[in-house]
Amino acid sequence: xxxxxxxxxxxxxxxxxxxxxxxxxxxxxxxxxxxxxxxxxxxxxxxxxxxxxxxxxxxxxxxxxxxxxxxxxxxxxxxxxxxxxxxxxxxxxxxxxxxxxxxxxxxxxxxxxxx
Amino acid sequence: xxxxxxxxxxxxxxxxxxxxxxxxxxxxxxxxxxxxxxxxxxxxxxxxxxxxxxxxxxxxxxxxxxxxxxxxxxxxxxxxxxxxxxxxxxxxxxxxxxxxxxxxxxxxxxxxx
Numbered sequence: 616x617x618x619x620x621x622x623x624x625x626x627x628x629x630x631x632x633x634x635x636x637x638x639x640x641x642x643x644x645x646x647x648x649x650x651x652x653x654x655x656x657x658x659x660x661x662x663x664x665x666x667x668x669x670x671x672x673x674x675x676x677x678x679x680x681x682x683x684x685x686x687x688x689x690x691x692x693x694x695x696x697x698x699x700x701x702x703x704x705x706x707x708x709x710x711x712x713x714x715x716x717x718x719x720x721x722x723x724x725x726x727x728x729x730x
Numbered sequence: 731x732x733x734x735x736x737x738x739x740x741x742x743x744x745x746x747x748x749x750x751x752x753x754x755x756x757x758x759x760x761x762x763x764x765x766x767x768x769x770x771x772x773x774x775x776x777x778x779x780x781x782x783x784x785x786x787x788x789x790x791x792x793x794x795x796x797x798x799x800x801x802x803x804x805x806x807x808x809x810x811x812x813x814x815x816x817x818x819x820x821x822x823x824x825x826x827x828x829x830x831x832x833x834x835x836x837x838x839x840x841x842x843x
Contacts, residue, residue, distance in 0.1 A: 624770070648830040660773075660820060660834035706772055710830030717788070718830055720765075720772035 617642045619707050619721035627727050628697045635682070636692040636724045638707030646712040649690040651681065654704040654723070663705075666690060694726075702728045733757045736821050736835035744843050749808040751838045753821030759833070760826050762804040764788075764796060767818040767837075776819075779804055780826075811842040 618641040628634035640649065651663040666674045666681045674681040682691040690709075694701055707721040734755045743749055753762065760781050765773040765788075775788030777796040785796060793815060795807045808815055818839050822832040 619772075621772075650830060658818065658837045658839075660822075660832070660837075662831060662833075665831060708773075708830075716830050717775055717778065718773075718832060720774070722770050722772045 617644075617647075617709055617711050617719045619709050619719055621705075621707055621721035621724050623724045624722075625725040625727065627729055628694075628701075630699060630728055630730050631696055633693060633695045634697055634726065636694070636705050636707075636726065638690045638692065638721060640688050640690060640707075640709050642688075642709065642711055644711045648710045648712075648716075649681065649683065650708040650710070650718065651679070651690075651692045652706045652708060652720075653701075654706065655700075656703070660706075664692070697728045699728050699730060702726060732836060734821055734823055734833055734835040736819075736838045738838060739836065740839045742841045742843065743811055745810075745812055747811050747842075749811050749840065751806045751819055751821075751840070753804045753806070753835055755802050755804075755821075755823045755833075757823050757833060758801075759823035760801065761824045762798065763822040763824070763832065764794075764804070764806045765820045765822060766790065766815075767820060773820065776806065808840075811840075813842045816840060816842045 647668045649666045653661045664676045678695045680693045704723045708718045710716040763778045764776040779798045821835040
């Protein structure tokens with residue numbers, strides 16, 4: 616079975632600083648994908664970034680980058696130059712190709728950006 | 731208009747009542763999902779469907795049923811609601827070729843008294 620662990624229930628960051636949200640995963644499969652989603656206070660789920668297990672380079676999308684360390688089974692999200700609008704819940708998720716590609720989510724991290 | 735639409739957005743009901751949450755999508759995706767979100771537990775999969783004739787149980791299907799009426803419609807039913815089914819429910823869709831990238835509806839907040 617797959618498992619995603621986010622150990623930081625809540626985090627603060629000063630506006631304009633960078634922040635890292637931790638995510639570790641557990642799977643015995645070699646082919647899998649890692650995702651990050653953002654959930655603002657309005658409730659919708661917004662896809663941020665994707666990393667495939669065979670991708671050699673870390674994924675980047677604008678101010679978001681995914682620090683993928685395969686040997687450590689970690690997929691941390693790095694947000695550079697934090698903005699007030701980044702305050703939200705962030706969820707790490709994993710899909711495993713041999714398990715029908717169902718997404719398994721972590722418990723989430725609430726990020727609060729201070730002005 | 732949203733690509734994935736859920737109705738109702740908010741519902742308060744009483745224990746024992748039957749509730750249906752509806753989801754429709756205009757993305758043309760084959761795959762549809764129902765998740766529930768509880769604080770600290772993230773999102774957990776209730777049911778999923780890869781096409782109209784394919785329905786599968788997820789991690790927490792007990793107490794729920796689903797119906798895939800058409801490619802674009804996937805409804806979730808609580809036959810006899812109980813208080814611990816109070817949660818935020820999300821419908822989502824994905825393409826067959828990119829199954830892990832989900833497109834979510836705006837959520838349906840259900841409160842069972």
